[in-house]
Amino acid sequence: MTHPGEITRRQLLRRIGLTAFVAGPGAGLLSACATGGAGDEPTATPTGTIAVSADPKNPFGVDAKKPLEVTIFSGGYGDAYAKDLHEEMYKKRFPGVTVKHNATQEIGTQLRSRFVSGDVPDVVNNSGPAALDLAAMATEGQLADLTALFDAPSLDDPAKKVRDTVTPAVLDNAKIDGKDLVLNYTVSHRALWYNAKLFADKGWTLPKTWAEFKALGETAKQEGILLFAYPGQKGPYYQLWNALYTAAKIGGNQVIIDIDNLVDNAWNAEAMKQSVTAWVEIQTLYGDKAYFGLDHTQTQVKQLQNKLLFYPVGSWIENEMAKDKPKDFEYAIAPIPDVTAADKMPYGAIQVGVGENFFVSAKGKNSQGGLEYLRIMLSKEGAKGFTEKTLNLTVVNGAAEGLDLTPGLKSAAKAQDTAGQNIITDARFEGWYKELFDYGTQQINVVMAGRITPEKFCQNMQKKADAIKKDSSVSKQTRGQ
Template identity: 85%
Template sequence: MTHPGEITRRQLLRRLGFAALAAGPGAGLLSACATAGGGDRQAAAPATSIAASADPRNPFGVDAKKPLEVTIFSGGYSDAYARELHQEAYKKAFPGATVKHNATQQISTQLRPRFVSGDVPDVVNNSGPESMDLVALAEQGHLADLSVLFDAPSVDDPGKKVRDMVTPAVLANAKIDGKDLVLNYTVSHRALWYNAKLFADKGWTLPKTWAEFTALGEKAKAEGILLFAYPGQKGPYYQLWNVLYTAAKIGGNQVILDIDNLVEAAWTAEPMKQAVTAWVDIQTKYGDKSYFGLDHTQTQVKHLQNRLLFYPVGSWIENEMAKDKPRDFEYAIAPIPDVTATDVMPYGAIQVGVGENFVVAAKGKNPQGGLEYLRIMLSRDGARGFTEKTQNLTVVNGAAEGVELPAALKSAAKAQDAAGQNIIADARFEGWYKELFDHGTEQINRVMAGRITPDEFCANMQKKADEIKNDSSVSKQTRSE
């Protein structure tokens, strides 16, 4: 089953222009403010709307001399695309304007005090392990309404709206409490990643069943190679994703839908228990606890050194590790092997979704400029330039046509082709219920390190989910597919 937040290979590649190929979450921002005083939850503040202008070249009525401030998460995509491409395009459109650029990996730490004080940047790339709680921001009226952006004329063709130039997954995932408040800019594939050249040299084939997976683990162990490595101190949510996607493979996407909808006993359902147990067993038999002391980048360097076979991450990995990647390493995607003989989703199912959140601060000094900045990002030049600089795909239709893709994305395209309609659902609770997701990263650390059992992990997660479900101060979101 494919839900609106996901895209099939045909949709992705056709809309991105691959005719020839027929080719992330942080501290709960302002949570105390959002729930101060107890009692029923604070009603969501109305999203700030910017009136549309009649000028298709300046549809938001941007003051051409007003400064713009942009904060970018400098992670796997770095921040050069923003500095050298999107911000330069903005200054070209408005020569009298200055653009203040801020790059950080500590989004919440840096911006939380500024949102409290009211001195906020106009555009925020809300990503990484310290991303902000967007639901809390929405409740306090901090997020500008992006419906005017989606309904604005596109930069490339004033006869078409921006919403007509992007994959529908963008629109489906833009909503908080029914309002268009978030722009997801990238398309990513999350699965297990490995070195295709190493496998070719060894004559190894990808394991399709869990028995084959563990048998390969024995072969690798004999050569001093780990089958799998935990993604370190800063990447526990990578493994949380991995467990969730494994549970969906076992029990179908309804497993994740139930978790997102805070359904009773969703976390203690049998597919979740089986998934956690399977990965804890892999860590115990074929992992190395010393990796818990590393950060995710250090673990990824060891992956490049062929110290481990499989690593759970997304398709941004090649760009993130470009400076360290040796010539004899070729990133390729591996679907999760069949865990049981009765997995609902067949071998080859992978997760494909949109991500990399951008928001415009409704209470910033230049929200009109913020909207225009996003419109420039969603132009074909803006999107194509992003792909060229980061070697990752955007959500803009046709923008990547003709761009030479790295091995990782070519592999992801083939994997998506093989998956067909068997696309694993993304878990939206990480954005809807930040406290639950943060609790999940803590608990996955504990269970993978052997400090709690898989049953205790599931029970602890269910307890937290129930607390959130029963807390009237927390805004509830729902999804049907």
């Protein structure tokens, strides 16, 4: 059965270049890096839109002497992929150019004042708990239009436009107020992550029902292991995602689509209440409130020490913890167990989405260079190198072919293959209405700590959503099925 917002397994695997390593290693990657050079100067419009010139080697008319400034969120992916790969590729295209590299885990904190003053970086990897509000940035005219990027010839095959080399989800998620303003670069698998070696050693099997989930919790408790935990500091949104995806499993993707579209009473949907109730029960019976005082790294170290079984996160975790991971720990992905006997999505449904957004500053000193930098990222060489350095997949079609993938990525690929058409959609209100998402990360801690009921959590979220819906100063976004 196909649910709203879902595509077929074959379509999804082909679009993000997974077919080769699910079925077996491919013949290897194409590698092409065109040389830069002066071309026809494209026309810039007052809105920040840049037209594509006739020169496929320099479609944006980049001035080879202009410096480029790049700011990267140094979180789970680190920043080596930018500093040692993409920026070096840019320098190769424009010999002698200066690229200024900044890395931080506090994107908004560091950049807000710069955007106010007008001294802005050209390319920004906007991610992490302190990310900038993209909808507000768009309203302020800070985001360059990426239409020229998507219409430009790809580095690998000038006969193909960039838009034809990436998963269509990139184009769907690029839009704010109907304009292409954001590039989501990675494909992530968000579900419950666990240590496959521990399960094999214990002879445990993955729970498929909520009853089996709780039974495993009892077993683990006898050995001093928590069934589940999430970080209460710098990471409560992991559990907010988890609650949303569980609600979609129970009630179908329409639950999340309605929340994104600010549909009346969307947060009060029965599936949402059931999801939060189920997870509050797990926290009460098999969790530890001490984790509310830990950040994501501290919590993830606890998991590496086998002090907790399941952790709700995305596939970037394997790279984030690579230096700390002991040899007897093997990351693997587990679908959310069936919460009810009538869940609309069957066991095995997982969330697969695009993320890790980048934008080019419309008011930067080198917007043309910023677009070229993103075009380099979207080449197979740039995408393959990113996967090799970060252990995470990109949105570039076929870029994973021929790679020797880690156990975690192989597990995610297998889980996606098993899920077939049952792919849980991503929640877009995170980028559309940051105030609502930030409020949700606060409220999820409150309800999981037992300070409010699941019903009150849903009521509070609905009240906040209603306020945003009525606020004429907030630009409204909509998504289809």
